[in-house]
Amino acid sequence: MENQNQLPNGKNAMEEELIRGRDMANQILEVLAHDKDEGSTNSKSVLPFVEDLVRKVLCSFTNTLLLLNSNNDVSYEVVASIAPKHVSSSTSSPKLESSDETCKSLMNTKTRRRGYKRKSIAPAWEKDSSILIEDGYVWRKYGQKMTLNAKYLRSYYRCSHKNDQGCQAMKQVQRIQDNPPLYRTTYYGHHTCRSPLNPEIILEPISPSASSTLLSFNNSFQRQQESPFPSSLLASTKQEPVEVIQDYHSAQNQLSSPEDLLLYDYDFFFDYSKRVASLSSTETVEFENVYEQFGF
DNA sequence: CTTATTTGACCCAA
DNA sequence: TTGGGTCAAATAAG
Numbered sequence: 376m377e378n379q380n381q382l383p384n385g386k387n388a389m390e391e392e393l394i395r396g397r398d399m400a401n402q403i404l405e406v407l408a409h410d411k412d413e414g415s416t417n418s419k420s421v422l423p424f425v426e427d428l429v430r431k432v433l434c435s436f437t438n439t440l441l442l443l444n445s446n447n448d449v450s451y452e453v454v455a456s457i458a459p460k461h462v463s464s465s466t467s468s469p470k471l472e473s474s475d476e477t478c479k480s481l482m483n484t485k486t487r488r489r490g491y492k493r494k495s496i497a498p499a500w501e502k503d504s505s506i507l508i509e510d511g512y513v514w515r516k517y518g519q520k521m522t523l524n525a526k527y528l529r530s531y532y533r534c535s536h537k538n539d540q541g542c543q544a545m546k547q548v549q550r551i552q553d554n555p556p557l558y559r560t561t562y563y564g565h566h567t568c569r570s571p572l573n574p575e576i577i578l579e580p581i582s583p584s585a586s587s588t589l590l591s592f593n594n595s596f597q598r599q600q601e602s603p604f605p606s607s608l609l610a611s612t613k614q615e616p617v618e619v620i621q622d623y624h625s626a627q628n629q630l631s632s633p634e635d636l637l638l639y640d641y642d643f644f645f646d647y648s649k650r651v652a653s654l655s656s657t658e659t660v661e662f663e664n665v666y667e668q669f670g671f
Numbered sequence: 672c673t674t675a676t677t678t679g680a681c682c683c684a685a
Numbered sequence: 686t687t688g689g690g691t692c693a694a695a696t697a698a699g
Binding site: 491493515516517518519535 | 674675676677678681682683684
């Protein structure tokens with residue numbers, strides 16, 4: 376609660392508002408879920424659409440909160456790289472790093488594991504909540520732990536798009552008391568993923584003035600400097616945007632080599648301006664359809 | 672089948 | 686050495 380660094384003027388108020396907004400969106404989600412359980416008789420429902428919208432709203436709130444709460448310093452350096460060349464293990468990389476000779480002999484099952492990575496980034500922000508908050512993103516649990524001074528388990532989550540898009544976002548959820556239940560959610564890193572559900576959600580901060588039209592290279596790199604999220608991936612891929620996988624649907628399954636991931640990230644960024652331009656119209660159309668269904 | 676979670680072992684920063 | 690973060694095999698869920 377108050378243990379966070381004090382934000383400069385106005386930011387606290389902004390944060391309050393965002394949290395309120397997000398909480399309300401969560402409530403809508405709950406209502407929707409409840410409604411779904413009631414086994415509604417009407418066949419064609421707008422629920423999926425509304426639910427999707429709410430999730431998008433949640434993503435926006437979450438992203439904004441992350442941006443607001445991240446100290447705009449160097450704390451976002453991407454990991455440590457104890458073993459820089461090992462991106463991940465096993466199935467995820469089609470070509471095993473053939474240059475690496477050490478792992479080869481370790482094919483033996485129970486020997487030591489490769490490419491162990493440990494987070495070294497500072498938490499973006501943390502928040503206590505009486506409920507398990509839905510933040511609009513899809514998370515995958517990868518561990519849980521009983522910690523020393525806590526009565527409850529701490530759960531570790533990473534973004535579901537870590538493997539297919541290289542998204543580095545993580546969070547921890549720990550119950551810190553019962554009755555009333557209280558959970559502390561701590562976010563690490565930021566989302567670089569583009570979910571099929573939320574193609575327009577991207578955390579890379581976009582200045583309002585630049586949002587309507589093409590982003591120039593200058594803008595991008597300038598923004599990168601003042602951004603709390605200096606994407607090292609971006610920085611390392613200043614080459615050609617290339618025509619990398621335009622539609623992520625087809626790209627979901629083909630797993631990518633590290634280089635592809637970099638291009639991916641770059642592509643997201645690049646693609647964004649176009650999306651902003653076209654987004655409003657398509658959304659409007661969808662809205663109209665919905666209203667028609669309901670005879671509005 | 673594929674994909675997500677559980678769980679104990681493993682790893683490493685302090 | 687220890688505690689907390691992560692891996693990955695086993696298991697569960699869809």
